[in-house]
Amino acid sequence: MIYPILRKAFFKMAPEKAHYFAMNRLKNICGLPGGRALVSALCAHQDPKLKTSVFGIDFRNPIGLGAGFDKNALYLRELEALGFGSVEIGTVTPKGQPGNPQPRLFRLPADQALINRMGFNNDGAPAVRERLENWREKHDLKNGFIIGGNIGKNKITENEDAWKDYLSCFKTLFEAVDYFTVNVSSPNTPGLRALQEKDSLRRIFTEIQTVNQGKNTPKPVLLKIAPDLNEHQLADILQLATEINLSGIVATNTTISRAGLKTPEATVTSMGAGGLSGRPVKARATEVMEF
Numbered sequence: 602m603i604y605p606i607l608r609k610a611f612f613k614m615a616p617e618k619a620h621y622f623a624m625n626r627l628k629n630i631c632g633l634p635g636g637r638a639l640v641s642a643l644c645a646h647q648d649p650k651l652k653t654s655v656f657g658i659d660f661r662n663p664i665g666l667g668a669g670f671d672k673n674a675l676y677l678r679e680l681e682a683l684g685f686g687s688v689e690i691g692t693v694t695p696k697g698q699p700g701n702p703q704p705r706l707f708r709l710p711a712d713q714a715l716i717n718r719m720g721f722n723n724d725g726a727p728a729v730r731e732r733l734e735n736w737r738e739k740h741d742l743k744n745g746f747i748i749g750g751n752i753g754k755n756k757i758t759e760n761e762d763a764w765k766d767y768l769s770c771f772k773t774l775f776e777a778v779d780y781f782t783v784n785v786s787s788p789n790t791p792g793l794r795a796l797q798e799k800d801s802l803r804r805i806f807t808e809i810q811t812v813n814q815g816k817n818t819p820k821p822v823l824l825k826i827a828p829d830l831n832e833h834q835l836a837d838i839l840q841l842a843t844e845i846n847l848s849g850i851v852a853t854n855t856t857i858s859r860a861g862l863k864t865p866e867a868t869v870t871s872m873g874a875g876g877l878s879g880r881p882v883k884a885r886a887t888e889v890m891e892f
Contacts, residue, residue: 616706616715624671627679637682645684652745653686656821656848658779661745662686667851668751668782668825672723674732681746690729691751692784695769697725698755701789707872711863714879716872717855718789721753726773733777750778751825753787760792764805771809780820783809786827786854788876794827799837806845821848828853828885835892853886 611619631637651662665687666680674690681688700722707716723729733748740746752770754763767783774781783805785796796802806822813819824847826838842850855876859869862881 612708612710615704616708617703620670620706624676624679628676631679631682637678640679640682641684645682647684651686656780656823658747658821659745660686660747665689665747665749668692668749668784669717669719674729674736674748677733677736677748678740681740686745687747687749687779689749689751689782690733690778691723691782692721692753692787693723693726693729693750693770693774694721694753694755695726695766695773696755697723697728705875707875709862709864709869709877709879712879712881714862714864714877714881716869716875716877718873718875720756720789721787726752726770730773730777733774737777747779748777749780749782750774751782751784753784753790754793754796756790760795760801763796763801764808767805768808768812772812775816775820778820780823780848781809782823782825782851784825784854786825788827788855788857788874797826797830797834797838799841802838802841803845806841806847810845823847823849823851825851825854826889828856828882828889829858830889832892835889839892852889853882856882856885858885 611623614622627640631640647661653660653663664685666685666689668689668691671677671680671688671690672692677688698721701718701720705718705720709716752767752774754766758766771781785793785802787793796805802824809822813822824838824842830838838850855878857876859877862869
């Protein structure tokens, strides 16, 4: 009964405003005596049978929240209480940036989808690291709740220097996260997807892995790719992944395709550019995983 009522109320708000309103109210609840325990009791389901080990990390369950929801590590306590096995913060860039102008997030209810052109809005790697360090000092790190760091480049950084931004984020966040995802596949930073070409990726990952392998305990490093890559590009990425010892591939990011949507074309066009996520991406993402 309550879900349809809440959904209707939140859908009267602009999507980005609704996101922060809901999460801040959840933060208020979890801050009350017994509030976090109540949320966990109502929402989380933990069972030893759900424990999963992937790329050398033990997760308490296989349900993770991808990057983009908690860009700045503001809601870790709340997301842990909801029962997620992992949360990927970011995308984080070396310097904080505001992202693209609002409105930049749009609902497509008929398609169970969203279009976003957020543009890597975040507080910057140093601020996010401090937040993560403070969180780790106050929380039980033995319960298998895993934090990933999704890293990207600043909008003003030219592609030939992009590797410097990725390496900077990697160094800054190294002690604060459990694994890294390199994001070169968002459609909302101009020219970013060009970094998915083999030579660009090799430069980025060579620099990162050189530092990573020099650590006492290297961190898993993954690559997040677009669903819009062709077979030749996917083959190149798989070959490179083996060559540079990637721990895994995150498939996939949002798509720039608008094919097959139920939402009227004029409505979709009025929303403008951005990445499409949700149910329409499922089939293509599955194809990429099976490639």
